[in-house]
Amino acid sequence: MPADPSPRTAPIPTSPPSTPSPQNRGSGTSAVEVRRSSRRRRTVSAYREGDRTIVLIPARMSEAEEQRWVGVMLEKLAAQESKRMLGDTELAARAEWLSEQYLGGRARPASVRWVTNQNTRWGSCTPAEGSIRLSHRLKGMPEYVVDYVLVHELAHLLVPGHGRRFWELLEAYPRTERARGYLEGVVAAGRLPHLTGAETESG
Numbered sequence: 001m002p003a004d005p006s007p008r009t010a011p012i013p014t015s016p017p018s019t020p021s022p023q024n025r026g027s028g029t030s031a032v033e034v035r036r037s038s039r040r041r042r043t044v045s046a047y048r049e050g051d052r053t054i055v056l057i058p059a060r061m062s063e064a065e066e067q068r069w070v071g072v073m074l075e076k077l078a079a080q081e082s083k084r085m086l087g088d089t090e091l092a093a094r095a096e097w098l099s100e101q102y103l104g105g106r107a108r109p110a111s112v113r114w115v116t117n118q119n120t121r122w123g124s125c126t127p128a129e130g131s132i133r134l135s136h137r138l139k140g141m142p143e144y145v146v147d148y149v150l151v152h153e154l155a156h157l158l159v160p161g162h163g164r165r166f167w168e169l170l171e172a173y174p175r176t177e178r179a180r181g182y183l184e185g186v187v188a189a190g191r192l193p194h195l196t197g198a199e200t201e202s203g
Contacts, residue, residue, distance in 0.1 A: 122137070
């Protein structure tokens with residue numbers, strides 16, 4: 001499926017509220033923004049917002065403590081995200097389950113795997129081979145979004161084009177519109193959000 005699935009739009013989920021005191025610094029191709037809060041006493045939190053990582057710390061922290069906790073929270077987020085990402089085996093099992101749930105088990109792919117060469121499409125399907133490929137850019141997105149792309153490609157095993165019959169099949173998946181809106185928001189914003197977070201005590 002193309003990265004821009006339809007002209008309709010929907011908002012991207014917003015990030016947690018805070019009283020920011022931003023300090024931006026680069027970290028490779030992504031940025032880390034530290035926000036200090038006088039209301040925080042001991043907790044340090046972090047979450048992804050688009051291509052940035054937001055780290056929330058108590059206002060009393062020294063610069064050295066800030067640097068240390070930024071490193072700690074980046075490691076925690078990376079660990080969380082790695083656990084959330086399905087491998088090819090789990091992805092194939094998920095596709096089989098989705099087919100049973102929403103397509104009567106009629107869509108039976110021969111292979112389902114992640115690929116890194118799809119930068120303008122979220123997923124693709126070759127009905128003649130029974131193969132489904134999902135873009136690695138979906139990794140870290142909400143589960144219902146990945147499920148939608150899987151159902152979309154599974155439906156193509158039954159109906160190759162995008163006619164009425166195809167969209168009737170997609171209606172069986174209850175979060176179709178929500179997932180489409182999410183992906184449209186990603187395209188409109190030109191970024192790939194990873195909506196995960198971490199929190200810990202600062203001492």
